[in-house]
Amino acid sequence: xxxxxxxxxxxxxxxxxxxxxxxxxxxxxxxxxxxxxxxxxxxxxxxxxxxxxxxxxxxxxxxxxxxxxxxxxxxxxxxxxxxxxxxxxxxxxxxxxxxxxxxxxxxxxxxxxxxxxxxxxxxxxxxxxxxxxxxxxxxxxxxxxxxxxxxxxxxxxxxxxxxxxxxxxxxxxxxxxxxxxxxxxxxxxxxxxx
DNA sequence: CATATGATGGACT
DNA sequence: GTCCATCATATGG
Numbered sequence: 001x002x003x004x005x006x007x008x009x010x011x012x013x014x015x016x017x018x019x020x021x022x023x024x025x026x027x028x029x030x031x032x033x034x035x036x037x038x039x040x041x042x043x044x045x046x047x048x049x050x051x052x053x054x055x056x057x058x059x060x061x062x063x064x065x066x067x068x069x070x071x072x073x074x075x076x077x078x079x080x081x082x083x084x085x086x087x088x089x090x091x092x093x094x095x096x097x098x099x100x101x102x103x104x105x106x107x108x109x110x111x112x113x114x115x116x117x118x119x120x121x122x123x124x125x126x127x128x129x130x131x132x133x134x135x136x137x138x139x140x141x142x143x144x145x146x147x148x149x150x151x152x153x154x155x156x157x158x159x160x161x162x163x164x165x166x167x168x169x170x171x172x173x174x175x176x177x178x179x180x181x182x183x184x185x186x187x188x189x190x191x192x193x194x
Numbered sequence: 195c196a197t198a199t200g201a202t203g204g205a206c207t
Numbered sequence: 208g209t210c211c212a213t214c215a216t217a218t219g220g
Contacts, residue, residue, distance in 0.1 A: 044201070051201070053217085061216090076215040078202045097201060114202050124215085155201060175203095195220085207209075 004139040006132065009069035009087045013043035013094035016087040018166045021148055024140040025101060027120040034120055036110060037142070040100035040167035040174045042153045044084070046093020051156035054093055064128060065093035072137065074127040080114025083122050085131065099154070099165070102173040112175045146171075 004023060009016055020038050027034040046054035046065040054062035064073050065086055073084035073095055088094035101110035101119075108119035117123070122137065131138040147169040152159050154176060167174045 042201075053199095053201080056217095059217090075201070077200055079213050079215085080202055081215090082201060084201085099201085112203065153201075157200080196218100197220105198218085199216090200214105203212100205210085 001140045001142060004131075004141055006068070006070050008139075009085060010089060011087065013045060013087040013096050014164055016085075017041040017043040017096040017164065018148060018150075020085075020096060020098075020139070021166055021168055022142050022144045022146060024104070024142055025098070025120070026138055026140055027122070028136045029121055034106050035104040035140075036101035036106075036116070036120070037104060037144075038098060038100075038139075039102050039171040040098075040165070042097045042099055042166070043087075043164040044095050044097060046095075049160060050158035051153060051160065062093050065095045066091055067128070068130070070130045070132055072126045072129045072131060072134075074117075074122065074124050076124065078114070081117040081123055082113045083117050083120075083126070100167070100171075100173050100175045102171060111173045 020041050023038050025036045025038060044052045046052055046062045049055050054065050067086050068090045069087050071086040073086055075082045082097060084095040084097050086095050097113060099113045101116045103110055110116040110119050149167050149169045150163040151165045152163055153165045
């Protein structure tokens, strides 16, 4: 299968989050090549998205999200690294968060954004690299067919009134199949430009 | 430098 | 379902 190119990621984050499902993440570590299928992803926007830290004046994060599509964005939270990929046109702060993977040729738990970065040995050193040139982390296309579910994002305190989380129905590696926890009410946001 | 704050995960009821 | 250890960042003095 072919590597996914820039045009795949240049689209709206919501669309990319949906279409990345089923695609193959390839992580090369020396002689090893880890392959895993994306089973869950979320879309984030740097502006007009209260769930995104980039919306409240986070300089570097927002700047990175505005970079060219395909830039790898690594963000630390609690004691985990979360890996994102910049989407949309250059200048638009958008990204997708990879939340869960199905390991294909290795054994590891990848049913959560913090776990998959550990399994694939992705750390801050990948921040601002891109998936075209590094050769250590990229995506391969796939034409697998499956049913896509959508839901509100997980773990965010203030979500948009819009379903921006996508996952493969029935896949055991998805972090949560049921209703995600969303402690605070969804806020309204009419002005965003998705 | 000090402090606040989670895009978490796992253990537990 | 609930609780909470733990640490990379952001931000303010």
